[in-house]
Amino acid sequence: MVRKFTKLKVIPLGGLNEIGKNMTAIEYKDEIIVIDCGLSFPEDEMLGIDIVIPDITYLLKNRDKVKGIFLTHGHEDHIGALPYVLKKLNVPVYGTKLTIGLVEVKLKEHKLNNVKLNRVKPKDKIKLNFMEVEFIKTTHSIPDACSIAIHTEIGTIFHTGDFKVDYTPIDEDVMDFHRIAELGKKGVLLMLADSTNVERAGYAMSERTVGSSLDEIFRNAKRRIVVATFASNIHRVQQIINAAYKYNRKVAVSGRSMVNVVNVAKDLGYLTLPEDILIDLNEINDYSHDELVIITTGSQGEPMSALSRMASSEHKKMEIEKGDLVVISATPIPGNEKTVSKVINQLFEKGAEVIYDDLADIHVSGHACQEELKLMHRLVKPKYFMPVHGEYRHLKQHAELAVSLGMPKENIFTVTTGCVVEFDRNSARLGGYVPSGNILVDGLGVGDVGNIVLRDRKHLSEDGLMVVVVTIAKENGKVIAGPDIISRGFVYVRESEDLIEKAKVVVREALTECENKQIREWAYLKNTIKDELKNYLYERTKRNPMILPIIMEV
């Protein structure tokens, strides 16, 4: 066998130099396994885009090698791209019970019913020909999260997944320190670790601390309580339900994803529900305000979410009223600060009391801070290290953290998505690049919106457009109708009749000039119209609408 085939390759396909879209391929001999398959949300400049998924060209080219997708947990940035990827590459999917439960909901929505889903338990090992994939219990802001170890004859790769160190998790199911320590003792070749919170000193607080804050808030509340949080944070939901039960309140659930997740979690036994505590949102009027808690989506101020609709009187079943107490049990994800602030303002304007991030301890992060990361590095003590899940600033600082713990710089691979890192027993090196990047999903289109379309959308969004139509005679090139001008997103047409009339004059003059020069090539005519009009409009308005000249010939 040729030597190069014995390299163990690690190929991040997403999640490096970005937040979200997590996906890593691991390849050995003729087997590839994929860890996670996440989406990310569009950047501001990706106008009109719904979601972003990883480019899987490399996997499609090697489709026979791909043995499965192994999921660390059920967050969108780890499972959200599955429906799109599985349509092109139908391979078995492995995950813990809750993770697979959430995947099932997703696949149902996409009408995908021929996928082989495999429920695993922590400590389970899936044996392939050349790799063995082991799930290891960890803690995160969703239950049933796992780290994943991949055992090969070259060595063991340990991927932390998203994690925090919670010594007192709500479900009493602590992370498997012993197995991680055992792996570390035996020797780990490479660790890939979550970098999200590397900029924060100290420790993330235990999820349990939120319980005490909620308890105090519920104890003092006189009227209706509305709590917004991440749907997937089932332990948070459990704590809200516990507080509701303690203070004799019923719980209604609002928001599609919250309803979905609560149902899945309930069915699979991840929520402990006192009898009859859940009521339908339609039934809330049967109870007095001090008997009610509503758990809702919308903690990020998403304009279409249940909380935003409650705050702007657009929700069909309930509206925020004077005296309601709204608890936003989350912090804004970077980029969402203004939408969250807008909802808070609306809630205050409705007369609600609002408790949010700045005012109380009602949220804790699900990602390891510096001291937790150090614990992980010390336990696993890998030979090589690759920081993952973070923007460049996070990856770089995670690398520095590793160096501060004594890891040699040359053993750290701070790489980008698409970069191949090759390992053998004694060494590691960069091994080139595979195709990678953002595939934009817009409506039904997957990948049919690219830079040109986005550039046009940006141009249109800033200055609108002007369409100029002229009909000319086939036989002599004379203008026989038009120029007609239509503009959108540029100026109020009614107040700018003069501008439009003058623009027509500019077009006519441009056409006359072409006629005098006896030029009849359409491309030339169009460019002349475009240039003259552009100059005229810029001079008059200091704006640059998109100009679309159309010539009809009859």
Place this chain on the structure above:
Amino acid sequence: MVRKFTKLKVIPLGGLNEIGKNMTAIEYKDEIIVIDCGLSFPEDEMLGIDIVIPDITYLLKNRDKVKGIFLTHGHEDHIGALPYVLKKLNVPVYGTKLTIGLVEVKLKEHKLNNVKLNRVKPKDKIKLNFMEVEFIKTTHSIPDACSIAIHTEIGTIFHTGDFKVDYTPIDEDVMDFHRIAELGKKGVLLMLADSTNVERAGYAMSERTVGSSLDEIFRNAKRRIVVATFASNIHRVQQIINAAYKYNRKVAVSGRSMVNVVNVAKDLGYLTLPEDILIDLNEINDYSHDELVIITTGSQGEPMSALSRMASSEHKKMEIEKGDLVVISATPIPGNEKTVSKVINQLFEKGAEVIYDDLADIHVSGHACQEELKLMHRLVKPKYFMPVHGEYRHLKQHAELAVSLGMPKENIFTVTTGCVVEFDRNSARLGGYVPSGNILVDGLGVGDVGNIVLRDRKHLSEDGLMVVVVTIAKENGKVIAGPDIISRGFVYVRESEDLIEKAKVVVREALTECENKQIREWAYLKNTIKDELKNYLYERTKRNPMILPIIMEV
């Protein structure tokens, strides 16, 4: 004289339920004075808009009454709308030396040279017929900031302006506690006070504390230092220069607004510059890296700012290099988190060290936190209170803070922009509304972009457009050319030929149907084309491009 003419009116024209665009009119008998004249930056949904200024319809309707615009300080959200407002309402402008210096730069850029600018000093009083306007020294993140007291026979109105309580300001020019206390003792009818930081407990730190952090950073720096901050924070700039001088570094200034402000501040004596310390940005290559400090704009990650251009290799005169130390001496203004983060990532990728908000004490706020606000309330002890400068959440919490200090709820006016509050000696009440709101500035257009244009821009930005052109014969209504279809911002045309061809078929069928029904009204034809095409495109793509049908008749 009729009784209603003796009311003293306070009319906020901007800055309430929003951040920025600060402007308040105060009217008594036949005199109106205006405090501040600020701009705000466009919200995300104001696509393509450059800046936003207040609606001054009320002032224009009462133009003979308006005696002047009185400026508290030189920040954009207090002076930025002046060029636009003065073009329509040329009244005298009053402000302290630095404030007027900054206004002059602004008016020059707008080629406005017939404005009467009046330099005042703290303690100065401007006497009108029925009002007397007094400037009172305060402290803020720009030198020469003032509170303003308006004395009338009805009573005194005290407007704090933007302020913080800095006991150790860099220029040793502390706020005039004594005059404020004196006013409070004599009796203040109404206080309007800055609400920006009401959500923060405790005190804002003194600007001087930043000096110690900078000193430590400069002492340890081995190579080039780049410091980004707000151009107008002249005391920050002074402290950077002081640290540069101490550690034998020359200072170059980059970014248009930074160059402007440093020049004005230097000329007016607000910057103390050791001899020869300033060098031109063109000269930096004459010095070794450990002899240089560059002060630059771009602390908010603005894409066209000097720092962003240095980080993305688009700056003409310098580029960030490996080993540079970049200090971002500012916190992101809400909404700018992602652009700031992007610049930080780019700087790290260039190999720079970056010190920012999360990592060191290199910025302090210029706005009063809770304890400072309490001091102000206690000193002024007004009869009535109107929280200003803040979103609704801030105004509401500022009202609650006043209540916690013993002010009766009914004496607090938490109002919106445009709301008139009327006072006489013994009472106060809401007195209706005047026109108010956002005037959008886009290029040379002031107010010519409104909701319809913005709605079109939003539509175009999300799904692009499709133009359909058909030429029909005048005599019989038969189609003689087209349909031609052009799309932009919708799909890649090259990869969607099939879609476009089928769209043409849909249009042809719609036209044939109209022909069969012998309907020739253009509006009907256009609507039929639009509806059929819309349905077809949505079904195929789940997108809704703007559809523009154009009919030419020959």
